[in-house]
Amino acid sequence: MAVRVLCLLACVAIFLQAQYCLSYMKHDYIDCGDIPCTCFDQYNFDLSGTDRNLSANGTAGDLVPKDTNIDCKSKNLTEVPTHMLSNVTDLRLSHNRIKHLPGRQLQNFSDLYYLDLGFNDISRIEEEAFWGLSRLTILLLNRNSLSELPKGLFSHLINIRFLQLGFNNLKRIPDLNGLPYLTNLAVHFNEIEDVTVDNLPKGMPLQNFVLIENKMRHFPLSLASFFEEHMATYGYLTVVGNPWVCDCQMADLKRVWTSHPRFLTDSFYCDRPQRLKGKNLWNIPLSELVCDNSTDNTPGDGYEVEMDALYSKGQLIGAGIGCFVFGVVSSLVAYFVLILVRKARGRPTAEDSPIVGMVERPE
Structure with missing residues (x-):
């Protein structure tokens, strides 16, 4: 009997969840005007005050507008359309041929909370490109050609929570210190060699920080202290794929983090010196983490540059x-x-x- 009751309750829960998901997908197509995109209002059930919104047959009652969506994916666009619905909340411009974001081009779309500019060829963004988007919560700039971002670019995005900058050519992380609600930052597959703590957000605890496949060789103690202080209880830091040099500097890190930190999803796997290549930092005795010619002579180090110059002469x-x-x-x-x-x-x-x-x- 108890098993039947549990099964019945599970079926009811699945049915209610399905009803909610189906309601979320209800939408009305609307006129987009001159732009070659798909526009629609998306609706959701208003579940606030359950007794008030349930009809006589036990289903949810009134529908309320959820989003005004403009979908311009894969339309071969070379610039962001300006003649759009001013009340747009969800704008998707991925998989186009956009190369440049001029200043204040989106300032009339102050209701935007989701903006997808990924999979374009953007190489230049002007400082005031996101001016007026104070409600923006999610910004995707992945898979572009960005090598440098102007200072203050994100300072207007006071409500941003998710910032995706992966698969670009960035040499450093831009200044994000003034973003109090930023909790998810992805900068994977760039060319970042060092992370400056002063540029990182210090508001709400970080939930995800993705640093996969960059060019970092050392993990400064200041950065370790930052993550100890600002990483959420169930937050995640991912660092795999960097050419970590396991020398005396990493020995200092290991003395601070005597065991694998709870928020580190992977580990520091040595790229240099050759005798430690592929080893987990926490499996290496401190006595082997030394600074000598075998570790100093690494790609990009001053020692190798000097030796290369002498060799060339x-x-x-x-x-x-x-x-x-x-x-x-x-x-x-x-x-x-x-x-x-x-x-x-x-x-x-x-x-x-x-x-x-x-x-x-x-x-």
Whole structure:
């Protein structure tokens, strides 16, 4: 009997959930005007005050507008349309050919809370591109060609919670310090070599920080302290795919984090030195985490740059000496061959010439 009751309750729960999901998908298509996009109002059941909204047959009652959506995905657009519904809340512009975001182009769409600009070819964004979007909650800029972002670009996005910057060419994380509600930051597959704590958000606890596949070699102690203080209880930090150099600097990190931090989803796997390549930092004794030539001589380090410069100079000097010696030897060989050929043909050599004979020789 108890099993039947549980099964019945489970079926009722599934039915109610299905009703809710179906209600969420109800929408009315509306006129988009001159833009080649799909526009619709999306509705949801108003479940606030259950007794008031349930009809006599036990189903949810009134429908209330949820979103005004404009879907412009894969429309071969080269710029953001400006003649759009001003009350748009969800704007999707991914998979187009947009290259530039000018200043204040979106300022008339102050109701926007979701903006997807991923999978374009954006290489330049002006500082005031997101001016007026104070309600924006989710911003996707992944899969573009961004190498640098202007200072203050995100300062107007005071309600942003999710920022996606993955798969670009960023060398550093932009200034996000003034974003009190930012809890999810993804900067994976960029070219970030260092993370400045001053640029990171310090408002609500971080839930996700994705640093996968960048070019970081060390994890500063200041960064470790930041995550200890600002990472949420169930937050996640992901660092796999960076060329970590397991030397004395990482030994300092291991002394601070004596065990694997609860919020670190993976680990620091060594890329250099070669003798530690592929090893987990927490499986390496502190005595092996040393700074010497085997670890200092890593790609991008000053030691290697200096050695490469010296090596290049040595190559040039060696090549110059080699060319000089080769030229001298070649000239001597050619000279003696010429003498032999002339003697063989019975012609006078340089020593027998009248010019040489006219030179006074010492007794």
